[in-house]
Amino acid sequence: MKFYQDCDGITEAQGFYASGVPANIMGKNNGKLDLGIIYSPRPCTAAGTFTTNDVKASPVRYCMDLLNEQEQVFHGVVVNSGNANACTGKQGDLDCAKMASETARHLKVHSKEILVCSTGRIGVQMPMSRVTAGITEACQDTLDELDGGKAFQEAILTSDTRTKSCSAQIETSSGKVTIGGTVKGAGMIQPNMATMLAFLTTDAFASASFLKKCLDKAVNNSFNRMTIDGDMSTNDSVLILANGSTRVDIEKESVDTIAKFQEAVDQVCTCLARKCVTDGEKVTKFVELQLNGASNDQDADLVARCIANSLLVKTSWYGSDPNWGRIVDAAGYARVGLDFEKFDLWYNDVPAVEKGKPLPSNKHKWKEIVSAKSFVIKIHLNSGSGKAVLWSNDLSEEYVNYNKSE
Incomplete structure (x- = not known):
């Protein structure tokens, strides 16, 4: 092709x-x-x-x-x-x-x-x-x-x-x-x-x-x-x-x-x-969310959407802040039975959380990754074979300025 x-x-x-x-x-x-x-x-x-x-x-x-x-x-x-x-x-x-x-x-x-x-x-x-x-x-x-x-x-x-x-x-x-x-x-x-x-x-x-x-x-x-x-x-x-x-x-x-x-x-x-x-309105970051290990694909999709649509998560991406706590919080309110003690998270290939345990020694690497214009967040719930991928971006003050009136 x-x-x-x-x-x-x-x-x-x-x-x-x-x-x-x-x-x-x-x-x-x-x-x-x-x-x-x-x-x-x-x-x-x-x-x-x-x-x-x-x-x-x-x-x-x-x-x-x-x-x-x-x-x-x-x-x-x-x-x-x-x-x-x-x-x-x-x-x-x-x-x-x-x-x-x-x-x-x-x-x-x-x-x-x-x-x-x-x-x-x-x-x-x-x-x-x-x-x-x-x-x-x-x-x-x-x-x-x-x-x-x-x-x-x-x-x-x-x-x-x-x-x-x-x-x-x-x-x-x-x-x-x-x-x-x-x-x-x-x-x-x-x-x-x-x-x-x-x-x-x-x-x-x-x-x-x-x-x-x-x-x-x-x-x-x-x-x-x-x-x-x-x-x-x-x-x-x-x-x-x-x-x-x-x-x-x-x-x-x-x-x-x-x-x-x-x-x-x-x-x-x-x-x-x-x-x-x-080309999202006034965005500065392209983020790919890879969600694996959910009970089924529907749960994986729901968790990924909660993360990608969270205003707190999106604004942290805009600020180049690897605030994985906000990601975990958004994943949790999807209410699919997430067990944080099984939760894994990576920025690109750099681990941030393994089985619910933070890895703060990698924080400088996370910061470098989320400062880029494009990065991947990988999450594994370790509860099944369900998976989903979403493409999203950040939320800037310029987005608000652009959309506050027509």
């Missing part, structure tokens, strides 16, 4: 085109790209995973309904940033449908063949006159087959500081297959998924059910492994589209090749998820 970072992302796969334009959705007239299109002239199968929040934005419900229709094919996605179209009532539903129908009209496809995603501020009605004008321009750029992969990446950003993309390529018996991806997300990041939109494309052919199975597995091991601030959004969506441009039917390939395809989707999702965490 060949793997590429910071590339054109979704347009790396054959037969996909994209665009990004300034539609002035927030009314600031700052020229920011805020509306994008993904388009495939060939019909695509598709699959998606979405927020588990009870409050779902209009575009999320719209996509979920379309993807539940049997034998439905798609030609693209229209996406905007700056407005989530969430908690906007019946008008929000109408505006979402209008975004699909306007995009379909310009691309000369059926409105049901266009998926819709939005991200931005909640509870504000969409400025549809500006949105439809942006759709007209974005569709024209896409139909001109401009190389708009990077413009699309910029158009979906909100509080992100940079674009995030990658792609993977595998060899099959019938030729090469590419999976491209891009993501936005920097805050309100909490399993399951977050205020993030991720888009994957592949030039292989695959059924919708096959794509759904691949995507569910990849998302569970990537986007659902990250947490930035413990908040879950209303708009979280991950979509994958397959247009079969290479004529490679991945489901007819060997078992080994199918496994390689799954690995490639996993790697793309993992790369994009890690990019989200490292």
Whole structure:
């Protein structure tokens, strides 16, 4: 498998085109790209995973309904940033449908063949006159087959500081297959998924059910492994589209090749998820939590989440303070029956606690490790075979300053 970072992302796969334009959705007239299109002239199968929040934005419900229709094919996605179209009532539903129908009209496809995603501020009605004008321009750029992969990446950003993309390529018996991806997300990041939109494309052919199975597995091991601030959004969506441009039917390939395809989707999702965490709002540290030895995987995940979402733990990481006491405390209030006399903890490979006994002689090493921009905390509960991994980060005063008002 060949793997590429910071590339054109979704347009790396054959037969996909994209665009990004300034539609002035927030009314600031700052020229920011805020509306994008993904388009495939060939019909695509598709699959998606979405927020588990009870409050779902209009575009999320719209996509979920379309993807539940049997034998439905798609030609693209229209996406905007700056407005989530969430908690906007019946008008929000109408505006979402209008975004699909306007995009379909310009691309000369059926409105049901266009998926819709939005991200931005909640509870504000969409400025549809500006949105439809942006759709007209974005569709024209896409139909001109401009190389708009990077413009699309910029158009979906909100509080992100940079674009995030990658792609993977595998060899099959019938030729090469590419999976491209891009993501936005920097805050309100909490399993399951977050205020993030991720888009994957592949030039292989695959059924919708096959794509759904691949995507569910990849998302569970990537986007659902990250947490930035413990908040879950209303708009979280991950979509994958397959247009079969290479004529490679991945489901007819060997078992080994199918496994390689799954690995490639996993790697793309993992790369994009890690990019989200490292680009968290005003963060300075990337922390990987490895939790082992719980009674089961669910308990391991619960303990890891309690640690990663603890404000006391996150602020100590920001202060480069190896305060393992806060970690133990957070692990304990997960209430999974933790026995501290069995508890082991390491910063990278340097032990801090062994079977409940602190090792203060290593404190200078812990301090050096947590002063770095990236480090690993390993915990073993020694109570079973359950395990979990989470990716998280610190919490700075700049995060508070950034989020105290919109």
